[in-house]
Amino acid sequence: MKLRVRALQIRVRAENGLFGCDMTFPDGLVLLRAENSKGKSTCLMSILYALGLEGMLGASHQVPLQPVLLHEIGTDEGDQRVIDSYVRLEIEGEAGVVTAMRTAAGDSMVQKRISVVYGPDLTDPSKAYEMKDFFVRLKGDADSEHGFHAFLAEFVGWKLPVLSRFDGTRTILYLACITPYFFVDQLSGWRDIKARMPTYLQIPEMSRRTAEYILSLDILRIAIANIELGEREELLKKRWAEIRQRFMASLPRIGIVPRGLPESLPSSVADVLAPALLISVDDKWISLNEYATTVTQRARELSQQDVPTTATASTAAVEELAQLEDQFGARLRKFEEQQVEVRLVRDQVAAIEKRLKSLRENYRQHDDDLRLRKRGGALKIRSAGDECPTCGQHVSGVLVPEGANLRPMVLEENLAFLRDQVATFREMHADAVRTAEGKAKAAEALSSELGDLAAKLRAQKELLRSRSSSPSVSDIQERLRLQTRLVQLDQAKAALNELAEHLERFKNDYKALLDDRKLAGGEKLTEADKVKLNELQARFLEQLKLYQFESYRIERLTIDAYTYRPSNEGVDLGITSASDAIRVVWAYLLGMLEVARVKETNHPGFLVFDEPKQQMVRGVSFEALMQRAVLSADFGQQVIFGTSQPVAEIEQMLAGKKFTMLNFGDEKIIKRIA
Amino acid sequence: MNEDDDLGAEGEATIILHPRNQPFPGQFRTVRRLALLTLLLQTCRGEQASLPQLHVLNWAVRTPESRRAFLAFVQGEVPPDEAVVRFDPTLPRAIQYALEEEIVSDRDAVQETLEGNAEVRVSEYRIKLTDKGRAIAEAVEESVVLVDERIFLESLNKKVTQAMVDELLKWGKK
Numbered sequence: 001m002k003l004r005v006r007a008l009q010i011r012v013r014a015e016n017g018l019f020g021c022d023m024t025f026p027d028g029l030v031l032l033r034a035e036n037s038k039g040k041s042t043c044l045m046s047i048l049y050a051l052g053l054e055g056m057l058g059a060s061h062q063v064p065l066q067p068v069l070l071h072e073i074g075t076d077e078g079d080q081r082v083i084d085s086y087v088r089l090e091i092e093g094e095a096g097v098v099t100a101m102r103t104a105a106g107d108s109m110v111q112k113r114i115s116v117v118y119g120p121d122l123t124d125p126s127k128a129y130e131m132k133d134f135f136v137r138l139k140g141d142a143d144s145e146h147g148f149h150a151f152l153a154e155f156v157g158w159k160l161p162v163l164s165r166f167d168g169t170r171t172i173l174y175l176a177c178i179t180p181y182f183f184v185d186q187l188s189g190w191r192d193i194k195a196r197m198p199t200y201l202q203i204p205e206m207s208r209r210t211a212e213y214i215l216s217l218d219i220l221r222i223a224i225a226n227i228e229l230g231e232r233e234e235l236l237k238k239r240w241a242e243i244r245q246r247f248m249a250s251l252p253r254i255g256i257v258p259r260g261l262p263e264s265l266p267s268s269v270a271d272v273l274a275p276a277l278l279i280s281v282d283d284k285w286i287s288l289n290e291y292a293t294t295v296t297q298r299a300r301e302l303s304q305q306d307v308p309t310t311a312t313a314s315t316a317a318v319e320e321l322a323q324l325e326d327q328f329g330a331r332l333r334k335f336e337e338q339q340v341e342v343r344l345v346r347d348q349v350a351a352i353e354k355r356l357k358s359l360r361e362n363y364r365q366h367d368d369d370l371r372l373r374k375r376g377g378a379l380k381i382r383s384a385g386d387e388c389p390t391c392g393q394h395v396s397g398v399l400v401p402e403g404a405n406l407r408p409m410v411l412e413e414n415l416a417f418l419r420d421q422v423a424t425f426r427e428m429h430a431d432a433v434r435t436a437e438g439k440a441k442a443a444e445a446l447s448s449e450l451g452d453l454a455a456k457l458r459a460q461k462e463l464l465r466s467r468s469s470s471p472s473v474s475d476i477q478e479r480l481r482l483q484t485r486l487v488q489l490d491q492a493k494a495a496l497n498e499l500a501e502h503l504e505r506f507k508n509d510y511k512a513l514l515d516d517r518k519l520a521g522g523e524k525l526t527e528a529d530k531v532k533l534n535e536l537q538a539r540f541l542e543q544l545k546l547y548q549f550e551s552y553r554i555e556r557l558t559i560d561a562y563t564y565r566p567s568n569e570g571v572d573l574g575i576t577s578a579s580d581a582i583r584v585v586w587a588y589l590l591g592m593l594e595v596a597r598v599k600e601t602n603h604p605g606f607l608v609f610d611e612p613k614q615q616m617v618r619g620v621s622f623e624a625l626m627q628r629a630v631l632s633a634d635f636g637q638q639v640i641f642g643t644s645q646p647v648a649e650i651e652q653m654l655a656g657k658k659f660t661m662l663n664f665g666d667e668k669i670i671k672r673i674a
Numbered sequence: 675m676n677e678d679d680d681l682g683a684e685g686e687a688t689i690i691l692h693p694r695n696q697p698f699p700g701q702f703r704t705v706r707r708l709a710l711l712t713l714l715l716q717t718c719r720g721e722q723a724s725l726p727q728l729h730v731l732n733w734a735v736r737t738p739e740s741r742r743a744f745l746a747f748v749q750g751e752v753p754p755d756e757a758v759v760r761f762d763p764t765l766p767r768a769i770q771y772a773l774e775e776e777i778v779s780d781r782d783a784v785q786e787t788l789e790g791n792a793e794v795r796v797s798e799y800r801i802k803l804t805d806k807g808r809a810i811a812e813a814v815e816e817s818v819v820l821v822d823e824r825i826f827l828e829s830l831n832k833k834v835t836q837a838m839v840d841e842l843l844k845w846g847k848k
Contacts, residue, residue, distance in 0.1 A: 366700045368700070399768055408702075
């Protein structure tokens, strides 16, 4: 990862001439020195603007530059209207040196274009360089071919992670999210470390994820692997449902019930099995094989006999007809009863589902409460410790009158209670679904049986009406029925074979997923991560000492293993005094830069500090900071500082050290050129 | 312990009842509601709201059903009589807690009363988010809590006007 600013050029054309500035930036500490309000911040913001990274400042699409580049410039002949203006920035990255140009004063579409010249066009201008236009601050600037941030990320060597949003959609970790780790603006960058996180981008846990990315922690890779595994699992779940559905649809509708093959994906590969098939005969469930044997046997028996004539058949025929009619009536009543039962049990399933939904919602609300309570101390909410915010007495943690005749469960107890309830209702649900399926299948079997009986009845009546020499219709019917049934049973067998093939392939993919999941492991810090965080912590604390931080006892401070931000005995450092807030930002961001010297991280090796507002720096040990920042030269890193410190003081502070000073004295930085 | 002992020589059994704590709906949990209140106020213009406004938003965000009904109403798909606002007696309590925690403030309104030159009518009473409340809202936005509620509030896109609130409440009274 590498990003260095090599040269900056600003041009403003006014009615009475051309104004601007040119500067170059070597490695190491570069001090951009000028008196206050002479244009330091404008230059530093121009760097941000030229890279299209102003999104870190907020959702606004207004150009974050001073009026001097946009509307009106103060000149030796009074204020003049700005006709047009642009910023050009030569940068060096892993992929060489390019020069980016972006218009400042102009219409908003022109401002969304950044022209890139593939070469050091400011320090070594040439007509031979290739050029390409990119767009920025429009949808797709981070991930499409003509998006500038996609280009910039590749240029710097960043491969930005893709995270998942709350609603399940994916989003790339935008460059604007990681910019606050190497660019501190004057206005609010110094308030505290997270002040500049562009939360409007709606990326969950953005400040954690960006810190993980900058430090290149394994835990982020694990988290991303888990997101991908989650997606693969979703696909497999869908495929499982499809396989199951296709199988169920290809079964002949004669009331066959599969035992096994649950609706939702089983949790272990061993349970991915072809089901046993059952069929309901005379209200008993028997295996399909058994049934097939019976049917085949009966068919064979019949085929060995001649078809009887009506005369031989009709002696018992009247009696048989009466019997059949009785049977049909009884089965029909049974069928109607079954229909009612099916409806009832389906209603039950729906009711349980409704209850489960509301239990889950309730559980989620409790879980939110628990998570918020855990952060309650850091947020200084007294109620989070079940403490009355007025009098400090114990309170119940629910919004009911204290002392009323109620004994609310404490949160954890309530959560456990809800977990039990959910578990119970899930069992009930699974049970009810099984029952509903069984009942529906039994009804299907009975319906097919009713069809057979009706056919038999018709045949029997036909038989009694027909002449005595003709063959028995009911016998023929029976033979036909058995033949059809045999065909249907073959269909079921074929469906089962096809299913087995699908399941075999499915099993392999499922096993691969479960193996990968085991390999990915849980989302926690690895040993290597901890080493990096310790390194950051050591450097952070060391600097606080040098900078004379005094809000808390330094030995109590740590870099939190969850938020990766400075914390005081587990509580986010939060707001300290203005000057200590500055020390914390210095120490933390410089610490990140320093870790990149000894560990592999994604830090660009580049840091810009605009000067904090005057009233905030009082008593801040600027000297210690500069001496620390000077070390960046030894590691080929770059730290750019805006400052108004007097030249003599700077030279004294950094006597004998290697640094660069771009001194503009008390002149305006952007001045007349022509 | 031998169970027979409990039955006693005379065959009398002693039954001891242990009062069990009651489960409560998550809606009642104080900390969650304080955090939610900061989000509701952030949905309002100037991060402040009147009590009726808060009652409406509080009802709207409550359940998946109310969220759906309210969104439909905002988009003009449902007449207000189908989205009937329920006043939640725990809201004033939550506001009381929030005032004590200094997450919100009603000081502007109260001060005017003390100075006494003009009566501050109930309709002018406003609850306003404080810096601390804003910090809590920011912390919520950074973590994985109140997710459904946030998705809902975002989709409102600050489009809840006083007129809508009045319309809903008017229907509630009929």
